[in-house]
Amino acid sequence: MENFIFHNPVKIIFGRGTERETGNHTARYGSRVLLHFGGGSIKRTGLYDVVTRSLQEAGVDTIELGGARPNPRLSLVREGISLCRREGVDFILAVGGGSVIDSAKAIAAGAVSDRDIWDYFANPQLEVPAALPLGVVLTLPATGSEASHMAVITNEELTLKRSIGSMHLIPRFSILNPELSVTLSPYQTACGCSDILSHLMERYFTQTEHVDLTDRLLEAAMKTILWCGPRALETPLDYDVRAEIMWTGTLAHNNLLDTGRISDWASHGIEHELSAEYDLAHGAGLSIITPAWMKYVRRAGMEKFVQFACRVFDVDLDFRNPEQIALEGIGRLEDWYRRMKLPVRLSEAGIGEGDLKRLAERSMVGKSSLGRFKVLTAGDVYEIYRLAL
């Protein structure tokens, strides 16, 4: 086990009806709030009315900025930063899914920084010095941004998707009502589950030894998603299933489950080039890339793939043939993605060989390598794309 520091002070308010408390939680931190949201679905579902009424009753002034999209854009972030400065905003409330939250985080950091916000994304070694405090009302369990220190933004001019991380970006509170997620489409639900599962797998596949507890906790969380994902497609209105998915999504990415271990993150990096280029949903990109990554890197740590197959997918085959066990585990993961109606090959998403070389090169921009389980070059990334064809 590696030495680590774990510190996640977000306050989670979880359960039915909790969004009605938004105003009280917000008023503890700010009096002039930027209400940030997405394409307007929160107006159709009535969440917008509940939240704005709650803010009003708590005596909080509100400035609105909608329009955050999946793979959130730098241009809107810059607009939000100007708005915050002009209006003297002291708190940001993100109401939506991961894209809205990440956009809000970037605005929060940019609003109190002299530098252009993209500088921090372009230079991972630059530390984010401060940010406005922010809160979350979550509608879509997927990215885990509601309790993470991370934000991912797409620079649409450069077609680059990059991330920042800072303690200042951990929300002060996150309101998680699983009822708000029952209106998600089957595809949004599936993509969310895929993203959550990926956050767990990126942490699971490590070369760090003696990580028994976190291995088992990760397996526990993976098994929960593997069980609940298909249930959410079959019975979308089932509160209990939505609740399991939402809480798993938060714990998958709040840094608890990689304490003492070195995570991989290659699949996320390789996928980001796809979703930046084709505007593919992140979760659908991950269901394509992850099995290909696994096939490519498995010999770098066969025991881990055997453990994954046996413990997570109950593979029960001849232990003298670990390769067979590992491949069966990967096969069952692909089966699960198919059951979730997600693509497992680039061709299923209409992507051919054409741009892969360029995307592989671009995945290395600003980095010397990708991944920690097996350290990958642009050439490796290209081979992984080809395995996914």
Place this chain on the structure above:
Amino acid sequence: MENFIFHNPVKIIFGRGTERETGNHTARYGSRVLLHFGGGSIKRTGLYDVVTRSLQEAGVDTIELGGARPNPRLSLVREGISLCRREGVDFILAVGGGSVIDSAKAIAAGAVSDRDIWDYFANPQLEVPAALPLGVVLTLPATGSEASHMAVITNEELTLKRSIGSMHLIPRFSILNPELSVTLSPYQTACGCSDILSHLMERYFTQTEHVDLTDRLLEAAMKTILWCGPRALETPLDYDVRAEIMWTGTLAHNNLLDTGRISDWASHGIEHELSAEYDLAHGAGLSIITPAWMKYVRRAGMEKFVQFACRVFDVDLDFRNPEQIALEGIGRLEDWYRRMKLPVRLSEAGIGEGDLKRLAERSMVGKSSLGRFKVLTAGDVYEIYRLAL
């Protein structure tokens, strides 16, 4: 799943050599510190020197109070409270195990309260309004107090062991170096593992339905303790085993693993009377009481006991006979306690029938019942004591 709030802002600093940073972490919160410790083992091991040097280098004034004992005493707490007031202490640093930390927490609350500190223990409905900030250097993984909001104190005049809970009692930071735990005796190690396992089981046995994720996380943590406990007795100097136990001990009791579920706590309540009366180690009391509690309450939720047997202890028997599966699970738990050289019957601890009726009555003082999985009366508690004879 029940609605819940989860908020645990403790900063965990985990790993080899981390105690050398004590001064820097302390100096963020206070300049005049009460250094609270136990019977002096930290002087023998050299930890005292490392910590005091670190505090000195960070420019922190230190007032010392040693002498905290297992089942920490109210009289020492009162002495600490007077000392803090007299010396203008603004931060409390607990260096030791759960007894030292709980003693420090009670001092922290008492030092800023007009009421006598025991009032809060005697009246669970009284809210602890404030406390001095506190930090921890942990030497003995067991109680989870290093990240919990709870403290347990024994009133030696009344022979009562009672607890308080408050957000104000969550430490600001806890330094967890597993190296510090390799000097523990086999018995201390075993008692610590027993306490950790009990914190997991108290949460596991719930009547709350649809708690898939936390069920599995609890099983993951239980399996880690069941594996690592005997390893720590066999190879006491093994850092990796000590690290798993220490981190599991913290996560077993930081309230994450009972999010959305109603925990039981009857075994702890029933045990507290034993350790208050006989000064038995808490972990040894739990290894006696828990199997008896399980046998007594199992019919109140047979499915949960079957799940426990199958998932945690790999029981693989005829599913048409759940009773048999449940009892085999309890039997394997007893086997494990024996392997850890812990008593599983009162007679093994030299306790006879004599006082059991009185202890059962006393376990109800200030309460109307005990436990939530099955609600217990004093009569039930007496039957459980008798099952443990």
